[in-house]
Amino acid sequence: xxxxxxxxxxxxxxxxxxxxxxxxxxxxxxxxxxxxxxxxxxxxxxxxxxxxxxxxxxxxxxxxxxxxxxxxxxxxxxxxxxxxxxxxxxxxxxxxxxxxxxxxxxxxxxxxxxxxxxxxxxxxxxxxxxxxxxxxxxxxxxxxxxxxxxxxxxxxxxxxxxxxxxxxxxxxxxxxxxxxxxxxxxxxxxxxxxxxxxxxxxxxxxxxxxxxxxxxxxxxxxxxxxxxxxxxxxxxxxxxxxxxxxxxxxxxxxxxxxxxxxxxxxxxxxxxxxxxxxxxxxxxxxxxxxxxxxxxxxxxxxxxxxxxxxxxxxxxxxxxxxxxxxxxxxxxxxxxxxxxxxxxxxxxxxxxxxxxxxxxxxxxxxxxxxxxxxxxxxxxxxxxxxxxxxxxxxxxxxxxxxxxxxxxxxxxxxx
Amino acid sequence: xxxxxxxxxxxxxxxxxxxxxxxxxxxxxxxxxxxxxxxxxxxxxxxxxxxxxxxxxxxxxxxxxxxxxxxxxxxxxxxxxxxxxxxxxxxxxxxxxxxxxxxxxxxxxxxxxxxxxxxxxxxxxxxxxxxxxxxxxxxxxxxxxxxxxxxxxxxxxxxxxxxxxxxxxxxxxxxxxxxxxxxxxxxxxxxxxxxxxxxxxxxxxxxxxxxxxxxxxxxxxxxxxxxxxxxxxxxxxxxxxxxxxxxxxxxxxxxxxxxxxxxxxxxxxxxxxxxxxxxxxx
Numbered sequence: 001x002x003x004x005x006x007x008x009x010x011x012x013x014x015x016x017x018x019x020x021x022x023x024x025x026x027x028x029x030x031x032x033x034x035x036x037x038x039x040x041x042x043x044x045x046x047x048x049x050x051x052x053x054x055x056x057x058x059x060x061x062x063x064x065x066x067x068x069x070x071x072x073x074x075x076x077x078x079x080x081x082x083x084x085x086x087x088x089x090x091x092x093x094x095x096x097x098x099x100x101x102x103x104x105x106x107x108x109x110x111x112x113x114x115x116x117x118x119x120x121x122x123x124x125x126x127x128x129x130x131x132x133x134x135x136x137x138x139x140x141x142x143x144x145x146x147x148x149x150x151x152x153x154x155x156x157x158x159x160x161x162x163x164x165x166x167x168x169x170x171x172x173x174x175x176x177x178x179x180x181x182x183x184x185x186x187x188x189x190x191x192x193x194x195x196x197x198x199x200x201x202x203x204x205x206x207x208x209x210x211x212x213x214x215x216x217x218x219x220x221x222x223x224x225x226x227x228x229x230x231x232x233x234x235x236x237x238x239x240x241x242x243x244x245x246x247x248x249x250x251x252x253x254x255x256x257x258x259x260x261x262x263x264x265x266x267x268x269x270x271x272x273x274x275x276x277x278x279x280x281x282x283x284x285x286x287x288x289x290x291x292x293x294x295x296x297x298x299x300x301x302x303x304x305x306x307x308x309x310x311x312x313x314x315x316x317x318x319x320x321x322x323x324x325x326x327x328x329x330x331x332x333x334x335x336x337x338x339x340x341x342x343x344x345x346x347x348x349x350x351x352x353x354x355x356x357x358x359x360x361x362x363x364x365x366x367x368x369x370x371x372x373x374x375x376x377x378x379x380x381x382x383x384x385x386x387x388x389x390x391x392x393x394x395x396x397x398x399x400x401x402x403x404x405x406x407x408x409x410x411x412x413x414x415x
Numbered sequence: 416x417x418x419x420x421x422x423x424x425x426x427x428x429x430x431x432x433x434x435x436x437x438x439x440x441x442x443x444x445x446x447x448x449x450x451x452x453x454x455x456x457x458x459x460x461x462x463x464x465x466x467x468x469x470x471x472x473x474x475x476x477x478x479x480x481x482x483x484x485x486x487x488x489x490x491x492x493x494x495x496x497x498x499x500x501x502x503x504x505x506x507x508x509x510x511x512x513x514x515x516x517x518x519x520x521x522x523x524x525x526x527x528x529x530x531x532x533x534x535x536x537x538x539x540x541x542x543x544x545x546x547x548x549x550x551x552x553x554x555x556x557x558x559x560x561x562x563x564x565x566x567x568x569x570x571x572x573x574x575x576x577x578x579x580x581x582x583x584x585x586x587x588x589x590x591x592x593x594x595x596x597x598x599x600x601x602x603x604x605x606x607x608x609x610x611x612x613x614x615x616x617x618x619x620x621x622x623x624x625x626x627x628x629x630x631x632x633x634x635x636x637x638x639x640x641x642x643x644x645x646x647x648x649x650x651x652x653x654x655x656x657x658x659x660x661x662x663x664x665x666x667x668x669x670x671x672x673x674x675x676x677x678x679x680x681x682x683x684x685x686x687x688x689x690x691x692x693x694x695x696x697x
Contacts, residue, residue: 013547013548014545014547014548015510015543015544015545015548016468016543016545017468017469017542017543017566017568018542018545018565018566018567018568018570018571018575018579018590019566019568019569019570019571019590019593019594020570021545021568021570021571021575022568022570022571022572022575023570025575162475162479163465168466172466172467172468175468176468176469176470176471176594176595179468179469179593179594179595180593180594180595181593181594182570182593183570183593270465284511284514284515285509285510285511285514285543286466286511287466287468288543290514293511295511295515297515298487298488298489298512298515298516299464299488299511299512299514299515299516300464300465300482300487300512301465301466301511
């Protein structure tokens with residue numbers, strides 16, 4: 001890991017407007033002092049809040065019925081049980097607290113599925129910071145419960161209508177706000193993307209997932225897992241889950257991306273009907289860092305697609321891209337339909353309704369368990385409450401085999 | 416001296432910006448040419464990128480129109496070659512397009528700058544490329560006698576100023592205010608402060624971000640700038656034309672007269688000089 005240079009092989013760096021560079025240098029300095037060196041007891045404060053406010057540690061649960069189905073041991077890291085219902089709070093709380101230590105007095109954030117926005121709004125309410133969240137118009141429509149939750153926690157929501165109105169556009173818009181108000185505002189980036197130090201810093205706030213999971217595996221299974229899997233959009237839960245396992249060469253790491261409806265791209269329309277950046281993207285520069293991106297041959301960024309808005313992003317964290325290039329992490333992908341099946345399977349077999357993001361990883365295990373060894377660790381990055389309307393609509397439209405009867409709900413127009 | 420630095424030699428320079436291909440190829444050619452008639456000394460041509468994080472809504476919309484009209488990097492270079500103007504041209508774009516340009520092992524800044532220089536581009540402004548990451552583009556510019564213009568923001572201080580000073584050529588783009596591009600009705604009072612910080616630099620200082628009238632241009636030059644950069648106020652004229660369905664010739668005339676207003680404003684702001692009586696353009 002090279003957190004001090006901000007480079008991961010050829011990836012990483014700082015590609016941002018000059019107006020932001022001083023703020024990024026200031027943040028880098030704060031990251032080194034507070035996060036890496038625990039100045040003023042910052043990390044102790046952070047960990048205490050994660051425990052008391054966040055509900056950490058989250059459990060590692062043996063999934064008995066999945067284990068029986070696949071005839072191997074499947075363990076679930078239950079990030080869905082973190083306060084707010086997803087791993088996102090680890091990072092949001094870390095960054096809002098850091099902003100407070102830095103003396104900033106306003107927080108901005110962008111959100112795709114709404115989980116990061118929700119986590120940031122919660123952290124801001126907890127720490128008494130004003131918060132504005134940029135969200136694509138299309139995502140606002142897809143994720144109404146999260147929009148309401150953000151409002152309840154006192155955040156202002158600003159709809160982004162340019163482009164297709166998803167995460168990519170929301171990030172650009174938040175960067176513009178930051179460039180205007182950089183002197184008193186901190187931008188809480190929601191994933192391990194963006195200019196250095198964000199990819200390293202967000203990984204370090206999310207690292208708690210693998211610190212706990214590694215210890216819990218040894219405690220519960222008496223050994224490390226053969227394979228560790230989780231979904232990958234921007235890659236924050238992915239890097240959080242992998243970080244402590246990277247040195248364990250015998251543990252296989254799988255980043256499961258959203259294969260959407262197809263891995264083919266429509267260059268003429270500038271649309272990739274997937275969000276499988278690690279599997280199909282090429283090296284480029286997006287939102288402040290050099291990484292793998294979905295782009296056309298000229299370098300224009302493509303619109304991505306996934307049934308899960310949290311994975312719907314044309315870029316990915318530079319460190320994760322490097323780990324894939326080096327062969328340490330295997331990038332795989334799962335299409336929308338099997339992801340929906342995975343959603344229903346975990347709901348039915350384990351009584352856990354997973355986020356559609358996490359359902360991609362669940363689905364990968366269904367198809368490939370024979371190649372994943374005897375002990376499998378699967379991260380449930382978030383819970384699926386936010387996705388119920390999407391699942392209702394998509395399941396109804398697509399005829400998903402293992403889905404329950406949805407007709408009654410579909411006819412009454414949802415919930 | 417390059418033609419770009421020469422443009423600042425005879426009094427304040429007026430440096431307009433347009434997104435190439437906005438709203439379409441043919442009209443855009445005539446709009447750029449109109450700017451020269453109106454008194455442009457250097458023209459910044461935007462090569463549109465899908466994620467223009469440094470731009471405000473006006474230029475972002477221009478970029479969307481241009482992309483929807485089919486603008487691509489190869490097409491941009493044809494556009495530049497088709498232009499009938501004598502003033503030096505600067506390409507303003509984002510790094511990913513530079514990074515992706517070309518074929519196979521030839522891809523990247525060298526291929527991009529070589530092609531740009533062939534069609535007559537003499538300088539570059541890349542708003543998402545800070546001095547720290549600029550070495551490959553700097554080398555390519557040196558190899559093809561092109562200038563690399565850097566932006567100095569109101570937040571740029573201390574060591575960062577030194578770092579930029581060691582890299583900048585052609586002119587320095589002084590960002591008059593924080594935020595993104597966009598025409599404003601007021602003028603930032605941070606302009607003088609920004610100019611004072613780089614007063615010793617041996618390179619012309621052109622101020623941009625928010626200048627929308629001849630009066631603004633005059634005040635920026637009075638504050639000590641060597642030139643004014645104007646984008647959104649001109650792009651607004653194109654947007655208005657699109658909205659009202661005006662014929663391109665009408666829009667071109669409006670652009671020419673707005674350019675003249677800005678150039679005259681800049682000239683009014685220049686200190687009186689015996690050798691350089693204000694040339695009156697008509």
